[in-house]
Amino acid sequence: MYLKLLIICCLLLLPLPSLAADGGYGYPIPGSYEATILGTPASVMPVFTGEMRIRQLVLDVLPQRRKPPVFFYDKGLRCTFAYQKQKAPLVFLIAGAGANDRSGKLITMMKALHQAGFHVITLPSPSHANFIISASQSGVPGDLTEDSADLYRVMETAWKQVAGEIEVSSFYLGGYSLGAAEAAFVAKLDEERRVFNFRKVLMINPPVSLYASVTRIEEMLQQIPGGPKKQGIFFNKMLSKFSEYYSAGNFVAINDDFLYSIYQEKLFSHEETAGLIGLTFRINLAGMIFASDVITNSGYVVPKNRVLRPADPLDDYFLVSTHLSFFDYVNEYFYPHFQKKRQGLTREAFLESQTLRSIEGYLKSSAKFGVMANENDFILSKAELAYLEQIFGERAKIYPRGGHLGNLEYKENVAYMVAFFTEREAQP
C-alpha cells in the first residue's frame, strides 16, 4: 500500500527536478514545435480586468493608390488603438509575419500594456495583404529597410489621427518575430527622422537573418513525404487523421480540450507537426505573394493585365501560390525587383541587408533595446542565439523553452514585457 503511494508520489514529482534546473520557469510545453502550435494554455495566461477603451483605426496611408476590384473590401489600413484618459506613453506594436493588427498575440500584449497604463496602437505586418494593398509603397514586401519606411509612414498617419484625443509622454515600440526585426529598423530610421524619438524598443523572438530563419521553416516542409510539392496530399492525410480521432473519441465539439488532447495523445509525429507548421507558413506566404502580384501587376501568378472582379474564383491562384516556396519568391520576384532598382546589387549583399547584423553597430550602441528569445526557438541557430546574447548582453532575456512565440502569452513573459516598458527610461 505504502509502496504504491510512494511510486505515485515519485511519478508526480518527476517533472520537478527539470523545473528547478531552469530556474523555476513554469511554461508547461517542452517541445519546440508543440509549443509553437499550441501557444499558451488559457490557465497560465494572465488575467485582465476592466474594460479597454478601444477603437479601430482605418488609415488612408497612400491616397494615390488605386485598389483593384478584387480587394473591394479593403477600405484602408486597419490598426487598433487602445487609449487612456490621462497622459501616458504610447506603444506601437508590430505583428509577426502574415498577421494583422488583431492577432491573438498582439491583443494579449495590448491588453497587458493597456492595463499597465499605456496607450497602444497595434499594426499589421508588412507581409499581410491589408498592408501590401493599403500601405506598401512598392507593393513588394520583405525588404526590412523599405518595409520599415512604410511602417514609419503608417505610424505617422496613425499618430496624426489620434494626436488630438490623447496626451502622450513618450513613444515606445515593440514587435514579435518578423515584427521584432522590423522594430529594430524602424528605430534606426527614427534616429534620422526624429518624429517619435523612441525611448524603448522591445524585440520578441526576432530572427537574426530573415533568409536563414525562413530557410529553417521551409526545411520543415521538406520532411513530409514527397516534399513540399505534395503538400496537398499531406494535408488531406493529416485531416483524415484528425477527423478519425475526433470520431473515435467522446468529444462535444472541436475546442481547446480536443486540441490539447491531440497533443497529449501525440496524434501527429514530430515530422508531421513540423510539416503542419511549414504548411501554415506557406498559407500565409500565399496571401502575401498573391496580394503583391495583383497590386504590382507583375504577372507572377495572375496573368499580367488581368483585372480580377470581386466574384471571380481564385482557387487556382490559391493552389499555385501555396506551392511556391520562399526561395521561389526571393529568386524569381523579390530579388529581381530590387536588382532592377539598385544597379550592381549582388544577391549575397542583398540577403545580408535583411539581417540584424547589417545594423549591428547601431543595436550595440543604443541602450533602448530589449530582447526576449527562447532557447528552443527553431528559427534561430545556436550561433544566432549566441549572437543575440553577445550583442544585447544583459538586455537579452533568454527563456529555456517556448518554441517560436509559444510562450509569448505566458504570464511570466507578459509580466517581463510590461516591466520592460514600465521601468525608468534609459537616458540617451
Add this chain to the structure above:
Amino acid sequence: MRHRACRTTLALMLAFSLTGCSATRMNTAAEVRPWHSINEFRDQRFADVEDPWEGFNRNMYRFNFYLDRYLLIPVVNGYEYVTPTFVQERVSGIYNNLSEIRNLTNSIFQLKGIESATTLGRFVTNSTVGLAGMFDPAAKFGLKRHDQDFGKTLGYWGTASGPYLVLPVFGPSSVRDAGGLAFDTGLTYGVYSAVDPFAGTGHSTAIDSGVAALQTVDLRHQQGFRYYDSGYPFEYYMVRFLYHQSREIETGKAPEAESP
C-alpha cells in the same frame, strides 16, 4: 414582419448579384501568361469542397459583408452600447435556452438516449431554476450543452452535405444544412405558434416581431465572425473549408482518404 424582411433581403440580393454579373471587364491591355500556373503542379487540392455555384456564393458572401457593414453590425454595436453586459448575457441565455428545443428534437431524431436526456434536463432546469434560461445552473450540475440541428440529423442518417451554399444573412451552409435550417425554423415556429405566449396581451404580433428582431441581433452579437475580417485574400476558401470540415466531423463523418 419577418417575411417582409426576407422579401426585401431577397430583392436586394438579386439586384446585387445582377449588378455583379453586368459589370464589364475593363481590360485595356492584352493579358500575358503568368510565370507560374496551375499546370505545373500535380498535387491534391487542400481545403477543397464541392462548390459548383462559386460565383453565386461569392456574390452572396459579398452581399452579407455589405449587409453586416451597413445594417447588422451598426445595430449590434448600438445594442452593445446601450445595454449593460449583464443584460446582454441574460438575453443570450434566454435565446440559447429556447434553442434547446431544437437540440432536443434532433438528438431524439438521432436516437441518442443519453444526450436527449441531458438536453431535456438542461432545458427543464434552466427554464425553471435558471429563470427562463437567463442563467445556466444546469452546467454546474455537469449537464453539457450538445448543439444539434436537422442538418446534423440528416448527416447522421447518411445524407451527404451536397454543394456548398452561402445563404443571405445566415452565411456559410450547404444544400443539406439549408434544408435542415428551414425544417428547424418551421418546427420552432410551429411550437411557438402553438404555445403563443403573448396571445393574452392583445399585441402579440408586435411582440412576436420584437422577439424575432432581438433574436437576430443577439445571434450576430454572439457570433464573432465578420466577413473579410481576416484580410486574407483567400478567406472565402478558408471559411468554406472550416465550415464544411467542422460540420463533417461533428456529424461523425470522417473524410475518406483520397488516393493521389
